[in-house]
Amino acid sequence: xxxxxCGTSGTRDDRLAFTSNFTPAxxxxxxxxxxAAARVLKPYxxxxxxxxxxxxxxxxxxxxxxxDPANRDSSRRNRFGDDADFDFSSFGGFGFGDPRTSAAIQLxxxxxxxxxxxxxxxxxxxxxxxxxxxxxSSASRANSxxxxxxxxITAALEIYPYMDKDFQAKVKAAVPYYLESVKxxxxxxxxxxxxxxxxxxxxxxxxxxxxxxxxxWRYFPDMIDPETVLGGLDFLYGCHAYSHSFLWYNRKL
Numbered sequence: 001x002x003x004x005x006c007g008t009s010g011t012r013d014d015r016l017a018f019t020s021n022f023t024p025a026x027x028x029x030x031x032x033x034x035x036a037a038a039r040v041l042k043p044y045x046x047x048x049x050x051x052x053x054x055x056x057x058x059x060x061x062x063x064x065x066x067x068d069p070a071n072r073d074s075s076r077r078n079r080f081g082d083d084a085d086f087d088f089s090s091f092g093g094f095g096f097g098d099p100r101t102s103a104a105i106q107l108x109x110x111x112x113x114x115x116x117x118x119x120x121x122x123x124x125x126x127x128x129x130x131x132x133x134x135x136x137s138s139a140s141r142a143n144s145x146x147x148x149x150x151x152x153i154t155a156a157l158e159i160y161p162y163m164d165k166d167f168q169a170k171v172k173a174a175v176p177y178y179l180e181s182v183k184x185x186x187x188x189x190x191x192x193x194x195x196x197x198x199x200x201x202x203x204x205x206x207x208x209x210x211x212x213x214x215x216x217w218r219y220f221p222d223m224i225d226p227e228t229v230l231g232g233l234d235f236l237y238g239c240h241a242y243s244h245s246f247l248w249y250n251r252k253l
Contacts, residue, residue, distance in 0.1 A: 023067075024063040024071075025067045025069075025099040027059050028063070028064075028067050028099040028102065029099070030059060031059045031060050031103035031107070032105070032106040034059070035056040035103065035106035035109075035110045035111075036109075036110070038053035039109060039110040056103075056110075060103060064119075067099050067100050068098070068100075069097065069098050097123065100119045101119065101124070103119075104116040104117070105120050105155065105158065109162070120155065121167075123155075124156050124159070125170060127151065127153070127155065128151055128152075128156055128171065128173070128174040129174075130150070130177045151178050151181070153171060153175070154212055156174070157171070157212060157215040157216065160219055171219075172219075172223075175216055178212075179223070186228070186231070191239060191240055193206045194209050206232050210228070210232020210233065211232075213228040213229045213232070
């Protein structure tokens with residue numbers, strides 16, 4: 001206990017932070033968060049909201065060109081081997097695609113500037129087209145979600161209420177394909193949710209999955225079983241192998 005040797009320490013500390021190397025693409029999530037915060041804070045804390053938006057705009061202007069996916073191809077091959085030959089650019093929700101999409105959406109919603117649409121409308125529409133995902137190579141065999149025909153409707157559902165009828169019709173047409181993937185993922189474990197097989201319990205994707213299902217139910221209630229929403233909540237509240245609520249443990253920490 002309390003032993004130190006330069007870069008390590010024997011002292012236990014629950015103030016853990018998990019970081020990664022800086023990349024221009026990585027700043028786009030900060031831009032999205034700041035732009036969204038500016039919109040939410042404005043009625044209550046206008047000065048903080050203005051500061052959030054100022055910083056979001058500054059980061060966007062500084063890094064949006066460098067964050068173009070064309071500048072990230074080499075790192076993708078190093079990580080995913082032969083799978084890098086597949087064009088993942090239309091599947092931003094699977095960790096690929098244009099990292100500027102979410103940032104541009106939030107900046108558009110906050111500022112009303114239609115110039116940001118060029119960074120997300122075509123990208124999102126392309127995600128609504130069913131694509132056959134490749135069989136994983138040895139470099140990514142463990143991730144069974146990269147199989148079969150899939151669509152990504154996450155971003156489309158987020159902006160659905162603010163778009164025109166033509167866009168909304170395309171989203172509705174993609175829902176049946178999305179529901180096929182929902183059923184496939186749910187069949188992979190006893191809990192009916194997309195639990196990751198590689199650590200961390202997969203809670204982030206469980207939450208995202210359940211929230212997507214909620215939005216589908218909200219906009220198209222006759223197309224989806226609401227149990228797919230409740231199943232995500234059941235898992236988080238304790239219906240899983242550990243039999244304790246993840247929310248309770250997070251609160252304790």
